[in-house]
Amino acid sequence: MPSAEPDAQPELVAAADRLYAGAVGDFTASRDSAAKAATAAGDKPLGARIKALRKPSLAAWAVNVLVRRESEQIDQVLELAASLRAAAESLDGDGLRTLTRQRRQLTAALTTTAGQLSREHGVRLTPAVADQVEGMLTAALLDPVAGDVVRSGLVVTAFSSTGVSELDVAAVCAVPEALGYRAAAVEAPGEPAPPVLHVVPDDGLRLEAAQEKVEDAVLGVAEAQEELDHLVSRNEKLQARRLQLQGEIDELRRRLAGLEDDVDAVDEEVDELEDAVAEAREILEVAEENLAETRAELEKLER
Template identity: 40%
Template sequence: MADAVAELDAAADALYGLPPAEFTAARNERAASATGALAKRIKALRKPSVAAWAVNLLVRDGQLADALELSQALHEAQDELDAPELAKLGKQRRALVAGLARRAGALARDAGTPLSRAVLEEVELTINAAIVDAAAGAAILTGRLVRTVHADGIDAADLVDAVAGSVPGVPDRPAPGRDDLAARRARKAAEAAARDADRAASEADREAARIEGKLAKARERADLLHERVDDLRAELARIERDADAADEKVTDLQDEHTQARDRAKTAARAAQRARAAVEDAG
């Protein structure tokens, strides 16, 4: 029985990587070369949709590994109720899904079957299902998709008739215990507190550096102003000395002026007497 399943899976592996246009003829040829129940099972394999075939190409190209790593991170964030981490991972998931869908489109185009916008949307939904649903991811990674798969991460994905051949089982992830969850949450809280403290310390350092720069500029300006004050004081002292000297000069000149006026008056009186004497003599 195991050998029959393995043989059917091997036949499906070979067929579901072919372009859809080549599938039917290749399937019939392979069924004709088989015998018994295996031939009937191969003959019953259904042609994949174009979107499912494009996802199969992506699997064969090895491009879904990153998607499944992100899936594990999403599950851990959900277990820990880490809202910021979930938001960041959600953004990464959308970018990854879009990038992988573009890669699937390029692979399909290189294989001679360009994808329409509607088919690309189905490819994106299937890639997203591989990320948010572990069972869907395991089924999709067989590379034997017959139809696309949708999953919302809440309800289990519908995998009936989605895969040709056997569908791999997916062991349930053990639910983390209460003590483990509490420890994780405590660690996350401590890490968040440490990040907050680091941010606060960095901000305080930046603020101190900013104030230190302003302080240096203020000191430089104060020094310049004090130098200016010293220069002005020296200038004022010089001007005061000049003013005192000018006052002394004024005083001296006033004394000289008084003395000159007294001499002029004395000379005028002497002249007047001399003229009177002349008149008396005549």
């Protein structure tokens, strides 16, 4: 098993390996206990580094469990991935599509295994978390650096990679300077001790099925609650928008009523002016007739 990089503190890597191999729910308590023990032993810097180790996300924890329980299979897959990356450079379009399909089959199978192993720990991966697990496994097949992060078993958060961009190791690996370290393999737990027989109204299979139904129902409730919250939020936004639009309509109606009043007033003035114009025209006609008569009388006198 490859060791950590030279600048990685062996005691820190060993402590991290134990912590990230444990149950996700126990991580914080186990980490704090390990930090106190290191400090009590006189190594305060080590205690501080252990205390700073981040709790893994559920998807990261599932990957950490997978690489420890399926250590040999993960090694084989990563070695195969390296060969496939080298071969991809010489493949045509059809060959690349075949290669992509094979990668998807591998990651899907490993994701299914991760889900099964998580259930052994009493944890059920939601579809969203399973997608994150598959995304990390895909990244490991595409990017050798991502492969080293996954194989370390010290993953703290989900990530993805196209195989082109550089992965921020410090953001996704608990001990980034330990890149190249391979998590210690963990054997599958032995067969559980036979249970003490009791008179119960159901057998183990029916109980397990009932537990699965409860888990499914809990997930269903959570998903339904999430959808309800989303719809309620949308409804509240739409109601607020409706009130805003109604206010704008009311304002426009007030402005329209005012404009209609202005139109009525202008109409009245127009009617009055039209009457005045007609009267002025009549006066003009009388004046013109008077002028014509006066000129005629003047012409007679001049003769």
